[in-house]
Amino acid sequence: MKKMAENTVEKTSNLELNWARIEKKWRKKWTENRIFESDIEPHKKKYFLTVAYPYPNSPQHVGHGRTYTLADVHARYKRMQNYNVLFPMGFHYTGTPIVSMSQRIKSNDIELIETFQQIYKIPSKIISSFKEPKKIARFFHEEIKQGMNEMGYSIDWRREFTTIDKGYSKFISWQFRNLRMKGLIVQGSHPVGWCPRDQNPVSQHDTVGDIEPELIEYVLIKFKFEEQYIIPTATLRPETIFGVTNLWINPDIKYVIALVNNEKWITTRDAAKKLEFLNFSVSIISEINGSELIGKSVLDQFRKECVPIFPASFVDPNNGTGIVMSVPAHSPYDYQALDDLSKNPDTLRKYDMIVDIVPKKIIHTDLFSSNDTSPAESIVTRYSIRDQNDPKLEEATNKLYSEEFHNGVLLPDIDLVGNQSVLKARETIRDKIIKQEIGTTMYELKNAVKCRCGASCVVKLLTNQWFINYGDENWKKLAYELIENMEILPEEIRQEFTNVIDWLKERACARKIGLGTKLPWDNEWIIESLADSVIYMAYYPLSKYINNNIDPQKSENKILADDLNDSFFDYVLLGKNDAEAVAKDSKISLRLLEKIRNEFLYFYPVDSRHSGRDLVPNHLAFFIFNHAAIFGKDKWPKQIVVNGSVLMQGKKMSKSLGNIIPLRRAIGEYGADSIRLAMLASAEILQDSDFSFDQVKAIRSKLFEIYRTISSHKNIFTTIQNSLDHNELEDAWISSRIQHLILETTTAIEKFRIREALHNILYLMDNDLQWYQKRKLAKNKPIHNNSLKDFFEVRIKLLSPFAPFFCEEIWGIMGNHSFISLSQWPEVNNSKISLKSEDNERLIQDTILDIQKITKVTKIIPKKIMIYTASEVKSKLYKKLLDKIHIQSATNFGVIMKEFVNDNDVKDLVKRNPDLVKKMIDDILSESLEVRERRMNIDSFNELIPLQDSISLLISETGNDQLKVGIYSEDNNDKYDPKQKSKFARPYKPAIYIE
């Protein structure tokens, strides 16, 4: 068919909006009018919403922006729904990365300095000030704050704080004393990856190549040698002690004899060192060559049996103790080494040995026949292994170990653990060996890890480490109770929270270095960053009143951080004790104390907490636990909203890819609103969203188009229009559509289906507008009228939480002198919902579609179009069918027919034309429930009315002004129907004849 009619909107030249000017203007107005500052308003419902505060060790990039933007949209949306919204922000200085950054600056680390210079464009003078950690934090703090303002976040900045402010530290001390009193802080030892040079734990981002240090626990089994010595072997499979036939020692390396916890051990020098880090007392006595031990025998204290020591080159001195026990039936290496040895007469002669070992099978799995002498032998044959240096041995070993771990059962004649699973037997034997002191355990790094400083890492056993005991059963119960009563959005992620609560156990909560608050009862320790950031939302209502300056001058509404003490927090946050006593104790005026308490009571609990999904297994879980422990149920948070991360043009953002775009730079280039929309529109909340500047540009031009459309219709907002202008079918329709869009968009936002909401606002609304304009244009009627005014007003309001600067500007263009940020969220007007209108326009659209299909297939260029609506009796039948299907849910053709042939109203029609009934049943079944419902609720629908109304559109669509259109009811005897098409008419499916 023909192209759509020309857009009536005047083609404006490709002038861009001056986004920077608009943003600056509204930022200034918002600040001047302090519209985002919230205080107690007793008669208004409050909404307290927080988002995880930033760690200021770099500027914000577009990836950070997503969570904050979502929270801001939420805040703005709630504000428009008349809530007294509190949206505050703080800065998390706590932790080690900033400190280690400053050390890298001190040591003149080129890589870091270049990052600062080239990616972040920081002047050298400032970089040199970064030798002091707080300077780094302060610099990025201001940078991030600027960015947040430029993004238009509606934050109440009066409540801002950092986590190393004195007042905050007092608060955290209170939190920790509180947890400790409840018995939730415990002390113990814990193995960590450790850099011996830095004297610090290492984790992934402290290592060269960002390798996560992986710890494994070996069981050391002590074999007795010549009465006075211990030869310890390290194993992951202590249950295989039953199959040990010999030990392996590497004849080519040196071992040491060392006094380890008052026993004389023979190990490698490395192993002695490792043991030292694990708090064994170690002093080396002398050296001994591996070869000196070959051929000797040792006593297995577990079985009270002697086994010989044999040489093997596969023994790795860096692994374990450098001595391993040999289980040839179940270890391919051991099997192969024995085989190699027996074929090597030179070696045997050299050490004067005989090898007459029979592998001892102790574990059965279905993978190997029970007749096989040894699984190791089978697998070595299967993999055609050459010798003990064959790389395929590794694979064979993994295969066998994994098989036996999952499916292995100890043979029935084994002591203690006969018939037990490998898993269970391993546990039993391990415990027994340790208990009898014929063995112990040893941690080791699974992978070779280097600290960024260059030193090789080891495992260190930290002692006297402080833990928060998230494993406490009663505490877990409370945590479950909390999330059961909390809304989690999106709901899909709830399961993950439950799992996390389930497996959380003790977690270290203090370290020796970094910024932060000292552990109140042990000054050597600094409270760790994931422990001091779990209930700080409660600090926001207070922070406004706390003066961290040393300046002793107290203003009437401020208290000195120095004056804060536990009884203050107990009273304000928990309502404990008597106000007067507390006031006296803390030197704070009773009036002010009550005021602060009231402010806390007014704003707490948190109504919504936003964060990225990466924080679910840590921060958010701790947030839940700590609230459950410290606060009463009425102060438990009500909602968590979790969002996915941001990809940059489909790739993960990383420094090495060079695709980290600082947020402020992006704003400068494209404007805040376009960035905000691009972040939110590209994916549903839990998915990773793919950010690209192409999309930002597309959105920016979409906004510009909205601007152009609205400004070209500017006069509709200022002139009062005759209501006769908008009583056409399409006017009722668009009013009805507006109500749907309000309802659907609002529901979507409530559930944080933001992509869907934006899709409605930016695209679906356009479709409706286009249809509406098309109809008006075809009729040659003006489109400047009240329907359009409503449409634009609703659209801009719905858009305003997402694109606040732009919408304020448009709001002004529409003739308003108020802030759209403070306007009312659109509400659904039920009286404007018109079911009939929706069927009207649907019928017109379907009919045009049918005509298009016909002309496409027949290649007719229409001169005449005849449309026949279904006869009255067919409508009656349709109603009856609808009732049958929708209300009685009868769908069986035979059953329905049987009934209708006895129904006087329709029996003639039905008998004459059963096929029609079948078609009508299919028609109804293929409509959605919603449409069926709608048609049930319309008592009479005269199709002639909308079809008559659409003649003008048919003419404009065919592009033929000479087109003759005839619209008849099938019942009309005067109709023009040369091909007898009218009999095919069905309700909502008129028959068509074209020539």
Next chain:
RNA sequence: GCGGGAGUCGCCCAGCAUGGUCAACGGCGUAAGACUGAGGCUCUUAUCCCUUAGGGGUUCGUGGGUUCAAAUCCCAUCUCCCGCACCA
């Protein structure tokens, strides 16, 4: 191993909660046309196959099942991605 998630029309990606308006949104690409001196941008139309009357056929990782009806629900199966701690 434990836990979570994904496989859709050339590519990217929506739909799946609440089965029916789904040959399946949108974008990219491709083709034709409008605009232009030419291009770019922009706009229109088309884009699984067949079809001279609004029709039919085959599709949503694979194989089954439930249903009048399945991309959507159930079962099985294959493949891929992410998290697992002392670190923000």
